[in-house]
Amino acid sequence: MPTELPPSIAFMLDEFRDNQLTLADVSKRLSDKVFVRDYYDQCLASIGTFKYAYHLEARPDKFDIYAGTGLDPLSLSAASVQSFSA
Amino acid sequence: MINSAHHFARTACLYADRVVIPDPFSFTIEATHEEIFLSLEVLKVLKPLLEAGIIVFGPEAYVACGNCLKAANEAKKQVASKLWHQFTHADPNLFRYKDGRRWRIAFGSPLLAEQRISFPAKREAIAATRPNTLLTGKSAMSLVRQYREALQSHFAFCAHSVVFGSIFGRNCNATVVTDTPEEAVGYRLLDHRNVGVTLPDWSMLRTVPLPALQSLTASQAMQVREEAEKALPAFRAKLQLDLMSLTDFSDEAEEKRAREIAAELRLAARDLQGQLASISLPSLRRREKLFAGIAFAIEIVALGSRNPAAIYAASGMFTTAMIAAHKIHSDHREKHEVLIHQPAYVLLTAERIHETSG
Numbered sequence: 153m154p155t156e157l158p159p160s161i162a163f164m165l166d167e168f169r170d171n172q173l174t175l176a177d178v179s180k181r182l183s184d185k186v187f188v189r190d191y192y193d194q195c196l197a198s199i200g201t202f203k204y205a206y207h208l209e210a211r212p213d214k215f216d217i218y219a220g221t222g223l224d225p226l227s228l229s230a231a232s233v234q235s236f237s238a
Numbered sequence: 239m240i241n242s243a244h245h246f247a248r249t250a251c252l253y254a255d256r257v258v259i260p261d262p263f264s265f266t267i268e269a270t271h272e273e274i275f276l277s278l279e280v281l282k283v284l285k286p287l288l289e290a291g292i293i294v295f296g297p298e299a300y301v302a303c304g305n306c307l308k309a310a311n312e313a314k315k316q317v318a319s320k321l322w323h324q325f326t327h328a329d330p331n332l333f334r335y336k337d338g339r340r341w342r343i344a345f346g347s348p349l350l351a352e353q354r355i356s357f358p359a360k361r362e363a364i365a366a367t368r369p370n371t372l373l374t375g376k377s378a379m380s381l382v383r384q385y386r387e388a389l390q391s392h393f394a395f396c397a398h399s400v401v402f403g404s405i406f407g408r409n410c411n412a413t414v415v416t417d418t419p420e421e422a423v424g425y426r427l428l429d430h431r432n433v434g435v436t437l438p439d440w441s442m443l444r445t446v447p448l449p450a451l452q453s454l455t456a457s458q459a460m461q462v463r464e465e466a467e468k469a470l471p472a473f474r475a476k477l478q479l480d481l482m483s484l485t486d487f488s489d490e491a492e493e494k495r496a497r498e499i500a501a502e503l504r505l506a507a508r509d510l511q512g513q514l515a516s517i518s519l520p521s522l523r524r525r526e527k528l529f530a531g532i533a534f535a536i537e538i539v540a541l542g543s544r545n546p547a548a549i550y551a552a553s554g555m556f557t558t559a560m561i562a563a564h565k566i567h568s569d570h571r572e573k574h575e576v577l578i579h580q581p582a583y584v585l586l587t588a589e590r591i592h593e594t595s596g
Contacts, residue, residue, distance in 0.1 A: 155291035160263040161281065168278050178275040191263075198264035205258040205296040210411035214255040215474050218296065218407035220425070221399035222418030223250055225243040225280045226262040 158198040163191065239276050243283040247456035250415060251287050252463060252584075253474055258410045260298035286460045296410050310401050313428060317397035320427050321420060322390055324349050330382050331374045334359055334367040343367070345382065345389065351419040357388050393420075400424035450507075450588035458595065462588050468575075469583035476503075476581045506582035507589075514577050514586070 157165070167187075168178065181187050221227045250257050262277040263269075269277075287293045302310065330347040341359035359367075363381055367373055373381070382389065400421055407414035416422060454462060463470065477499065577583065 154289035155294070157288060158261050158264055158295050161261065161288075161295070164263060164274075164278060165281060165285065171282075173275070173278060173282070175272060175275045178278065179271040182271050182274065192267075195264040195267075198261065199297075202264075202295075204261070205256075205294045205410045205412070206300075206406075208294070208411065211255070215253070216256040216258070216410075216412040217250060217254040217415045218258045218403060218410050218412040219246070219250055220403040220407075220414050220416030220418075220421050221396075222416040222421045223246065224259050225239060225246040225284070226259060226277050227399075 156202075158202045158204070160191065160194040160198045163194040239280055240283060243280040244455050244459075247284060247287060247459040248451050248454035248462075249417070251292050251456075252451060252454075252459050252470075253477060254415075255474070256291070256412070257293050258296045258406075258412050259293060260406070261295040262298070265298035283456045286457055290460065290463075292460075292463065296406055300405070300409070310405065314394070314397045314401045317400055317424050317427050318390070318394040321349070321393040321396060321424060324423060325389070325393065326379070326382060329374065331372055331378050332367070332381055333372050334364065334369055336369070341369075343381070343385070345385070349420055349423060353418060353420075355389065355392050357385060360384065396420050396424055400428055404428055450585045450592065453592070454588060458588075458591050461591055462584060465591070466578070466584045466587035468579050469581060469587075472579055473581040473584040503582055503585060506580065507585040510577060510580050510582045511586055514574070 156162075167181065170177070182191075262281075263274070281288070284293055325347050328348045330345055332343055332345045334341055334343055336342075337356075341364055342356050343359045343363050344354035344356045346354045362384060366377065366381060403414050403416070403421075404425065414425065416425065451459075451462075466473075
């Protein structure tokens, strides 16, 4: 059984399950007020009810890591940081 | 970002039992359409790892009391200031390059290793530089001063990420790991001040350069995790033990040790490959089949003789021969089982996956 995802993420992955996703598709849906309201509801449900890793117990026999911003592929912070090969 | 998702899958998601990342949607109301689109693209790549519970989500915001907030802000200021100090005192350099139709300035320093901080080029910077020519020394420092505000904002954001990561890593009961040199420096500065409870040697957890793992896609990384499941605990233990046993804490020593471990693992992989091949050699298989063949032949002869004594004797021989055949099979299984628990089996699995997909 797949692990449960935060409702907002599950909602978005379900709504945009098409493999050939474009920015225009996303923009179009995010311009739809009804869709945005549903999305915000899912965000609130995530914050209110989802069991985040914040509350998980420590597992001393496991190597559990928290991805710092540099490692997190979802982080958009590195927009000004680029790798150059000399 | 798609590349970074695959990179993330084949490094962090392979080396760790569980990886916590912040929820990109629920806590961010000001995200642009493009940011949401990019997050979706990354999540799609990582979906198998999300469903398997290897990647789990942490919150992207937390409630803090006034005192905690004050301490966190103070720590951010100190880290940002020290990062700026380190950057300006480590002989920064820069060059101008074209990105599409626009000129950009890329600042570098030993602090950033091969990464550079890049900004749109101002008119003064264009005048003071030549395209794709490295500028160092006083001329570089002069432009660093011109970009002071932008650079300091960059380091302030980095400091924010470091302090945030440290707090969240502790609250998620996880070790904080990063792969950017400036964040690594930031965490060290933070550790020195004893803010946050991360493993003191966390910065040793570098990506070991193993070619077989360096080109895996997210789904291939997932496949390695599944197929080399038994070897992964030993693999992780080896990396942690070896990388954390350093007494010299310099970047050079870390890099050198990481390369040594990579070489050791590659050597072990070749040795393991030889051992795995030896337990499935054709001669052994033939011997195994021969035993089974003899057993079958003896039984037929005995049954054909209709002599109870012969049947009894032959059945005894048959049983012995079958036990021998099973013993070899069971020895194989045991030896195979031992071998697939070896750390280097992770590398072999990755190589095999590459071969079959290529």
